[in-house]
Amino acid sequence: MKTVYVLNGPNLNLLGTREPAIYGAATLADVRTLCEQACKRHGLELVFHQSNHEGALVDWIHEAGQLHAQGQLAGLVFNAAAYTHTSVALLDAVKGTGVPLVELHISNVHARESFRHHSYLSAAARAVMCGFGVAGYGLAIDAVAQW
Ligand code: DQA
Numbered sequence: 294m295k296t297v298y299v300l301n302g303p304n305l306n307l308l309g310t311r312e313p314a315i316y317g318a319a320t321l322a323d324v325r326t327l328c329e330q331a332c333k334r335h336g337l338e339l340v341f342h343q344s345n346h347e348g349a350l351v352d353w354i355h356e357a358g359q360l361h362a363q364g365q366l367a368g369l370v371f372n373a374a375a376y377t378h379t380s381v382a383l384l385d386a387v388k389g390t391g392v393p394l395v396e397l398h399i400s401n402v403h404a405r406e407s408f409r410h411h412s413y414l415s416a417a418a419r420a421v422m423c424g425f426g427v428a429g430y431g432l433a434i435d436a437v438a439q440w
Contacts, residue, residue, distance in 0.1 A: 294338050295367040297437055298357040298392075299328050299430065300350055301343035302374035308399075308427070315400050319427045328370075331431040335438035337367050347376055351386045358390025368393045368419075368437035370430060377402075377412045387417040393440055395433045398423035 301321065304311060309320035319327075325341050332339040342353055350373065360366040369392045376383055377396070387394050394417060401424030402409040415421050420436065422429050 294336060295365055296338040296340055296357075296360055297328075297332055297367045297434055298353065298360075298369045298371075299325075299339065299341045299434075300353050300357075300369065300371045300373075301341075302350060302372060302376045303345040305372060305374055306343050306345070315405075317399070317426050324427050324430055327427060327431050328434060331434035331438075335434065337434070337438060347380060347382055350376065351382055354383070354386040354390055354392060357392050358386075361390060361392045366392060368395060368440055370395045370397055370433040370437065371414070372397045372399065373414055377414055378408055380413055384413040384417055387414060393437070394418045394420075395437060396421045397429050397433050399426055399429060400424060 306321055308316055321343055328339055328341055344350055357366055357369050371394055373383055396414045396418040425432055
């Protein structure tokens with residue numbers, strides 16, 4: 294059974310109460326449940342994490358990279374949140390491990406402030422999705438299951 298990593302960056306622990314007009318009412322626990330259901334549909338194992346710390350996210354990408362090297366990783370679904378727009382370290386971790394990446398955003402970042410229009414991760418992503426709300430996580434896992 295292959296594994297899907299779903300990683301979430303800073304402030305996503307606040308989902309449900311954080312700017313609900315933009316991010317909706319679902320909590321991170323709801324997102325995890327949604328991911329569990331999607332993985333169950335496809336017979337995939339789920340590893341799900343959130344951190345406000347860049348280095349923790351780098352470490353988990355390395356962990357996913359080890360599974361990838363063993364042919365055990367279906368893909369990495371990654372909402373790097375604000376680090377998307379700032380982090381060379383996360384880009385290097387994805388490039389260095391070669392993990393198949395879906396870059397995901399709950400909101401449509403292109404309809405928001407211009408500083409959200411640039412992503413360091415997109416260059417290393419196999420797919421990029423935004424604007425589907427938290428439903429995007431399930432859609433991303435549906436796609437990864439076909440890889
Ligand atoms: C986000 C968009 C980012 O610009 C923002 O910093 C986030 C969440 C999203 O899911 O829409 O924290 O990645």
